Amino acid sequence: QVQLVESGGGLVQAGGSLRLSCAASGRTFSSYAMGWFRQAPGKEREFAAGISRGGGSTYYADSVKGRFTISRDNAKKTVYLQMNSLKPEDTAVYYCAADSGIVVPRTPKTWDYWGQGTQVTVSS
Secondary structure, three states: OEEEEEEOOEEEEOOOOEEEEEEEEEOOHHHOEEEEEEEOOOOOOEEEEEEOOOOOOEEEOOOOOOOEEEEEEOOOOEEEEEEOOOOHHHOEEEEEEEEOOOOOOOOHHHOOEEOOOEEEEEEO
């Protein structure tokens, strides 16, 4: 069992930055690929970024590529999402997720564990 707790969300103006954190507890953190998803009101949950178990491979949705950076610290059992050049369309609840597979899936249904989410609101 893995417990995930997100933090760092908030209200920011367009063009600004936020850094999300996701702290994990439970089983070995380094055994899991980690990801960030987001869900805007009335829309489906979508993949934003993912990182492999060791942190050597990262993956991004086209909509965030070049603006968001995912990273992890296995010693601290924490994964981060640095979000720069934020846009109003980035407004959503952001969720951290863990997956025990080898590859980083982009489909929400295949992930094993989820955090409770943190709200990010970008004003224009």
